[in-house]
Amino acid sequence: MSITVNFAPEVRDWIAHNLRRGVEPQALIQELVNRNAKPELAQAMVGAVASALAHGGPMPGDTLEIDADDAPYRLEPLRVPEGARFRLGEREVRVLARLQRPAGVLMSGLLSTAECEALIALARPRLRRSTVVDPVTGRDIVAGHRSSDGMFFLPRETPLIAALEDRVAKLTGIPAENGEGLQMLHYSAGAESTPHVDYLQPGNEANRESIARSGQRVGTLLMYLNDVPGGGETVFPQIGYAVVPQQGQSFYFEYGNRFGQSDPLSLHAAAPVTAGEKWVATKWIRSRRFVPRGAAQD
Numbered sequence: 346m347s348i349t350v351n352f353a354p355e356v357r358d359w360i361a362h363n364l365r366r367g368v369e370p371q372a373l374i375q376e377l378v379n380r381n382a383k384p385e386l387a388q389a390m391v392g393a394v395a396s397a398l399a400h401g402g403p404m405p406g407d408t409l410e411i412d413a414d415d416a417p418y419r420l421e422p423l424r425v426p427e428g429a430r431f432r433l434g435e436r437e438v439r440v441l442a443r444l445q446r447p448a449g450v451l452m453s454g455l456l457s458t459a460e461c462e463a464l465i466a467l468a469r470p471r472l473r474r475s476t477v478v479d480p481v482t483g484r485d486i487v488a489g490h491r492s493s494d495g496m497f498f499l500p501r502e503t504p505l506i507a508a509l510e511d512r513v514a515k516l517t518g519i520p521a522e523n524g525e526g527l528q529m530l531h532y533s534a535g536a537e538s539t540p541h542v543d544y545l546q547p548g549n550e551a552n553r554e555s556i557a558r559s560g561q562r563v564g565t566l567l568m569y570l571n572d573v574p575g576g577g578e579t580v581f582p583q584i585g586y587a588v589v590p591q592q593g594q595s596f597y598f599e600y601g602n603r604f605g606q607s608d609p610l611s612l613h614a615a616a617p618v619t620a621g622e623k624w625v626a627t628k629w630i631r632s633r634r635f636v637p638r639g640a641a642q643d
């Protein structure tokens with residue numbers, strides 16, 4: 346659903362001024378959110394001005410059309426098993442914390458130490474500068490606000506990757522085929538990822554196509570692969586929660602429900618690594634079977 350909202354000229358000028366100074370769009374979005382703007386609105390305002398500046402087009406006027414759903418997010422419980430510990434095949438998973446909103450669970454034991462080390466060894470020679478989905482164009486871009494290196498495994502690329510995908514499906518109750526390829530991220534000292542949501546903003550064509558192919562992103566599993574000597578927490582600024590990366594621990598959170606809503610409280614960031622390095626594997630999960638761009642749709 347699209348609604349028309351007011352876009353105060355002074356806010357528009359403030360955004361344009363800061364973008365021209367070289368401030369990252371995500372930093373401005375976060376600043377607006379800190380001042381109580383809804384994340385979707387902040388994203389739309391910064392996106393509209395950034396787009397005008399990038400293409401030399403006219404500045405947006407005093408109103409904006411945004412894809413918005415004003416109804417409050419309807420929270421649904423995770424399908425992760427109940428209890429303090431549960432088995433997934435050969436692994437015993439211990440539950441360390443459960444979060445109500447965004448719905449989440451912090452676990453140990455989902456991956457063995459050997460599996461963490463094996464993932465790092467497989468990914469290390471294949472790292473590239475990480476990309477993010479540009480909120481304006483929907484294309485993958487190397488973004489200043491995500492200063493990590495990364496790579497993607499193909500679905501079921503090795504026996505280990507296939508085993509992990511099956512384990513994640515058992516954990517979440519969502520079929521393995523709904524998962525995007527496992528993403529590996531490596532942060533050196535100083536690297537970070539500024540606040541963002543993982544669900545796709547339907548405000549541009551590429552994201553709308555992606556949502557049409559595979560459904561929205563509805564959940565994220567973060568698998569921490571090493572102990573980080575300093576920093577690197579996954580921070581949820583809207584709820585005041587931070588996950589400290591520890592080897593073998595995982596955090597799973599959901600932000601999409603069966604009504605097609607996305608939960609803005611899932612906003613999160615990776616705090617800068619202050620000592621050592623950080624390795625994390627990310628699994629983004631769709632509401633339907635994941636069909637990559639360009640793949641045949643049968």
Ligand SMILES: O=C(O)CCC(=O)C(=O)O
Nearest residue numbers: 543578579614615625627
């Ligand atoms: O590195 C982290 O802790 C978070 C990574 C993340 O937000 C993502 O991959 O979407």
Ligand SMILES: [Fe+2]
Nearest residue numbers: 541542543613
């Ligand atoms: Fe994320």
